[in-house]
Ligand SMILES: Nc1ncnc2c1ncn2[C@@H]1O[C@H](COP(=O)(O)OP(=O)(O)O)[C@@H](O)[C@H]1O
């Protein structure tokens with residue numbers, strides 16, 4: 001590393017000012033970032049009592065000369081930038097030269113550091129910012145910093161801390177993101193004498209995820225990557241199983257720095273729209289690499305926020321990369337059969353529990369070709385080979401599944417060919433695929449098909465409208481009529497033609513063709529409610545209207561379906577962009593693999 005120097009005031013004044021040492025986690029973050037900047041291959045972090053009484057960060061990085069080690073504790077002492085201009089092109093995690101000075105002023109610090117080429121290292125003890133001693137010491141290459149009794153001399157800040165256990169958790173969270181940010185560094189984390197994790201440091205992000213979150217979480221991730229003109233994106237996004245009720249598992253890294261950014265969060269939310277229920281949030285670990293001069297990291301003292309020069313470009317790159325990842329992957333959770341033994345009066349009762357189990361990403365993100373062998377199904381066969389004659393088809397609930405409309409330009413075939421076995425509980429369609437049993441929720445599936453169709457129609461040609469033989473008078477409240485007036489263009493786009501009548505009523509002359517007469521009025525009013533509601537949860541009114549229409553028009557649960565209706569739904573699913581979840585984000589399909597069935601019947605172990 002370059003020699004440490006004190007920044008001249010011209011430069012230091014340009015740096016986002018503010019205290020960086022708020023709590024133990026901020027100390028750990030600053031020390032670990034220094035170790036990363038020092039080129040360490042392994043970093044060990046140890047804390048006791050939530051970090052308040054003891055923190056130690058040890059690295060095998062470049063180390064410091066004795067002179068540099070002393071200077072490093074002075075405010076604005078840094079080896080990472082020199083000129084003001086350098087602030088526009090920051091490649092290191094640190095650049096403010098303030099962390100060590102700030103930490104040393106509010107705790108008891110002991111630093112041991114040694115350059116590789118030297119025999120002895122230096123040990124510096126500095127308490128409350130005052131040097132106590134500087135001496136030779138025998139130590140390993142790199143740097144080790146112990147911080148004791150944080151805020152011992154600033155009781156006001158000590159009081160501000162949460163409980164030891166909470167502070168410890170915050171340290172852990174911060175370390176998770178640091179470990180994820182650098183898969184090529186081996187991180188060891190010891191908390192109150194217990195090793196919490198130890199990442200391999202082999203450069204594979206997947207292995208860090210496995211170490212930190214376990215196999216199940218890892219199995220619900222989809223790998224993504226994108227390379228564009230100004231940025232590239234890599235990492236993982238979660239499938240629907242990985243959704244959570246908060247954003248804690250949405251992690252963003254820009255040029256290796258863990259950051260928070262509202263625009264990135266919005267891009268993720270938008271990309272997952274209709275894939276997840278409204279109250280659920282996607283998981284993701286996104287790495288954005290962008291030219292350093294196109295991103296400003298000097299926004300916030302803790303460097304946890306960034307500003308992109310071209311927000312739009314970054315937004316659309318993230319949005320599209322996630323969307324491609326979602327539509328290109330099999331999102332169907334496999335089901336795993338678990339046999340639970342229950343002993344009751346010596347009678348062994350076996351209960352079978354069907355558990356949602358995400359596909360192991362590493363095994364097969366798509367149905368494996370080999371699994372088609374001996375199934376009699378030709379994987380290359382065009383879809384029509386297993387499609388059925390639909391000439392005599394009776395539309396379900398007067399709504400035909402019209403998947404051959406021009407809006408669906410290409411057959412997506414995200415699902416393998418499926419052969420209908422029958423209906424179960426008047427709600428689920430059972431079908432055989434090349435790799436096992438598929439159980440399809442008839443309402444959720446039909447709803448998704450209709451939603452995509454309506455959306456496609458809407459985007460290409462608008463909804464086809466049909467004149468009513470006898471116009472329908474709908475009485476509304478004053479408020480409802482105002483909503484119609486305010487949103488009249490949207491209603492027209494959806495295929496409604498109407499006239500205002502009297503003070504409050506409207507007369508419907510044309511309606512979208514998808515409407516069955518009986519529910520016409522009720523649905524119209526529902527759409528008015530929707531247009532008038534404030535809570536659109538990020539969706540456009542039109543989009544919500546489209547999915548309300550899909551929901552109302554779709555075949556319901558507890559409805560007997562004839563063979564051809566089931567076939568229509570299944571073949572409809574094969575032709576859409578996202579056959580895996582309904583527009584509310586619930587799953588449409590679950591799968592029981594042949595392997596699981598064989599295990600259950602003890603054909604294999
Ligand atoms: N673990 C370390 N290994 C080698 N050098 C370090 C280490 N920690 C700090 N330094 C040196 O001390 C300087 C001051 O560190 P710090 O106060 O965190 O400021 P900054 O990281 O912003 O430069 C760094 O610029 C670096 O040269």
Ligand SMILES: [Mg+2]
Pocket residue numbers: 030033034093094095097099100
């Ligand atoms: Mg630093």
